[in-house]
Amino acid sequence: MPRLGRDSSARAAAGPGGAGWDTRAAAAPGRATADSPGPRAADLVADAVRAGILSGDLAPGTPLREEELSAIHGVSRHTARTALTRLAAERLVTAEPYRGVRVSLLDDDALVALQHLRCALETEALRIVRDRGIRPSDVDEALDDLAAAEASGDWPATLAAHARVHLALVEAAGSPRIAEEYRRLDSEMHLLLTHVRPAYAPGALTAEHRAYVEEALVDAEHAVRAHLEHSTRAIIDGRRGR
Helix, strand or coil: CCCCCHHHHHHHCCCCCCCCCCHHHHCCCCCCCCCCCCHHHHHHHHHHHHHHHHHCCCCCCCEECHHHHHHHHCCCHHHHHHHHHHHHHCCCEEEECCCEEEECCCCHHHHHHHHHHHHHHHHHHHHHHHHHCCCCCCHHHHHHHHHHHHHHCCHHHHHHHHHHHHHHHHHCCCCHHHHHHHHHHHHHHHHHHHHCCCCCCCCHHHHHHHHHHHHHCCCHHHHHHHHHHHHHHHHHHHHCCC
């Protein structure tokens, strides 16, 4: 696991899409410092490690040791263990007997299972949105952000904007439980796509999602399933270098 340097704080301030990460930069304004007692310290450690995972600085399979996290962040091993438990709940890390905790590596079967669950949650959220006869207020801005990120060729920014498009649709349902579960799955997708870049012509991802939004607001059941099946195949092909 890479040691966190002081000179990385400026890069990490940009968030999970940045080139570096640092415990001090990962803390949100007003949050506790790493040496604060209790759950807030574990939150801060989890935030820093999550940022490292989702930026790609911590590659799949990287071991995460309690004693090293404890030394780097200036917290107890119990606090480090709590942080890792929270990341395991998000499936960003995996604990295995005799191997310890490592950054998760999603194989093809895990990807398919993840997409099936995303399909169920997003379909139900969009069904609620359709029945209410509303258009998600943030989705058009998220699509514009996706277009700008894609045009810039910035893959981390593209991933973040892509996530905002889907979250805008899900959160419009007004169901905190659906939104909470979906965010957890989105972290897994972000982890996978950080390391696998499907082949898209410039602007194609934005065009695909603009069409998807319009179709999903009319026929969620069909549109969500078709969209996620297509993205699953694109990710698998990208992983295999096709």
